[in-house]
Amino acid sequence: MVFGWGKKKQEEKPIEEIPTEKHIPLSDVPKIVTELQKLRKSQTVSDIKNLRNATVPLIDDLKDIGKMLEKDNLNVDDIDKHLAIIVVRGKKQVIDIIKKGVTSIPEISSIENAQELDSTLNQILKKVGDVLGRQTRVIHIFAKKYAAQLKNTLEVMNKNHSEIHLILKNFEDTKSIAEEIMNFLVQIKTLNQIRTENAKKIIETKKNIVSIEEKISSIHTLIEEIKSSENYKKYLELKKSLDEFYNQRKKIKNEVDAQFTKISRPLSRYEYASSLDKDQKNILTKLNADPFEILLSKNKDSVIVILENIRKAVSSGSISVKDVDKTLSHITETEELLDVYVRQISDYFQKYEQLKNDLNSLKPKNLISLENDLEKNISFKEDAESKSKTIQNEMDEILLKIPQFITKIEEKLRKFSNTKYVLDSS
Numbered sequence: 001m002v003f004g005w006g007k008k009k010q011e012e013k014p015i016e017e018i019p020t021e022k023h024i025p026l027s028d029v030p031k032i033v034t035e036l037q038k039l040r041k042s043q044t045v046s047d048i049k050n051l052r053n054a055t056v057p058l059i060d061d062l063k064d065i066g067k068m069l070e071k072d073n074l075n076v077d078d079i080d081k082h083l084a085i086i087v088v089r090g091k092k093q094v095i096d097i098i099k100k101g102v103t104s105i106p107e108i109s110s111i112e113n114a115q116e117l118d119s120t121l122n123q124i125l126k127k128v129g130d131v132l133g134r135q136t137r138v139i140h141i142f143a144k145k146y147a148a149q150l151k152n153t154l155e156v157m158n159k160n161h162s163e164i165h166l167i168l169k170n171f172e173d174t175k176s177i178a179e180e181i182m183n184f185l186v187q188i189k190t191l192n193q194i195r196t197e198n199a200k201k202i203i204e205t206k207k208n209i210v211s212i213e214e215k216i217s218s219i220h221t222l223i224e225e226i227k228s229s230e231n232y233k234k235y236l237e238l239k240k241s242l243d244e245f246y247n248q249r250k251k252i253k254n255e256v257d258a259q260f261t262k263i264s265r266p267l268s269r270y271e272y273a274s275s276l277d278k279d280q281k282n283i284l285t286k287l288n289a290d291p292f293e294i295l296l297s298k299n300k301d302s303v304i305v306i307l308e309n310i311r312k313a314v315s316s317g318s319i320s321v322k323d324v325d326k327t328l329s330h331i332t333e334t335e336e337l338l339d340v341y342v343r344q345i346s347d348y349f350q351k352y353e354q355l356k357n358d359l360n361s362l363k364p365k366n367l368i369s370l371e372n373d374l375e376k377n378i379s380f381k382e383d384a385e386s387k388s389k390t391i392q393n394e395m396d397e398i399l400l401k402i403p404q405f406i407t408k409i410e411e412k413l414r415k416f417s418n419t420k421y422v423l424d425s426s
Helices: 026-071 081-101 111-134 136-142 144-227 230-261 264-273 278-289 297-316 324-362 367-416
Strands: 021-025 420-424
Touching: 021 026, 026 081, 026 111, 026 144, 026 367, 026 420, 081 111, 081 136, 111 136, 111 144, 136 144, 144 367, 230 264, 230 324, 264 278, 264 297, 264 324, 278 297, 297 324, 367 420
Parallel strands: 021 420
Antiparallel strands: none
8 A cells, every 4th residue: 555554454353133023014114224224325315324423533634734834945955956945846746746735625414425535545545645656755764754644644535435445335236236136126027927828828728729629519510410321421432433443444454555665766766757637636645655545536547547658658768777577566456446445445534534523422511621720720729729738838937037036125124124025925
């Protein structure tokens, strides 16, 4: 410390007090915090006022020392001239700082006054300490009788200032703790509001789930009634017959595909080399892709024309094949089978359409609609259950958070008062 004051004394350990315990509702916390803050503020102002009053005589002492030092020539006439100049200059610096820097300190009636006092004392001690630090040899050697006075006075002033600063810091800490407590209370209030709102949402969601379940049950009943009817049984039997009949299509198609595969090479080459009209061109393309779909009565003559043109092209060499005779034989064979294929395919489509029409006539008109409604309501129920679970999880988190905030408030209140407050959140 400057000029040798401010050495700390060994602090005595305070005797631990056993706190009294007091149970209070959470709603009482704001009132208690306000009262404790008011009490702490009053105590802070009172303590600092006492320290201020104890410091005023010290300020006067400094001023008096300055006046005495100013009148004292320090016997400079008896020392070396160059050294005398240094002593006089140093003395003047000390006197100037005491005159200008050692100012009156404010009266204390508020925290603002106390803060102003803290700042003023800090400036006085810094200015005086700095100059005494620079002129310490001058004062200790040539003004010994003032050095002890200055040291003692400044040591007490520094001690008082440290206490004032600490008291103000404790008061600011108290304000900060109060703000934290109030913030925790706001968070608890918000969480309770959310919990209340979520409780309502869960009730509404559960009612909605019950309503959806009733609707699902009703739809299930209607679907079961439809599916247990004689008409629906006939529908299923006919649908089975239609599915089985579809195998007949595969059989005919396989036979047709196998036959046209025999002439696939000249058929495909003719598609690229021919100059048929648009309709015949389309038929030729489909013959190459899927002859089953094109072998209908209305297309028979066109197919024969195409096959004959291919025969001529193979015979003339326009379309090259490995074995001309074999290819021509396959073309003839295909032409001879055309009537069989056309009749089989025509019979198949005729019977298939008849079965399909009969199936549609037996098909329950509202079954698909009911099944769609069932699927939609099952989805609604799943969404509602998921929403309810999310809300419940949020409520569970709140139930964990609120006790944590209450514990923090209890801990903060303990820093305010010797009383151990136990909060009841109910």
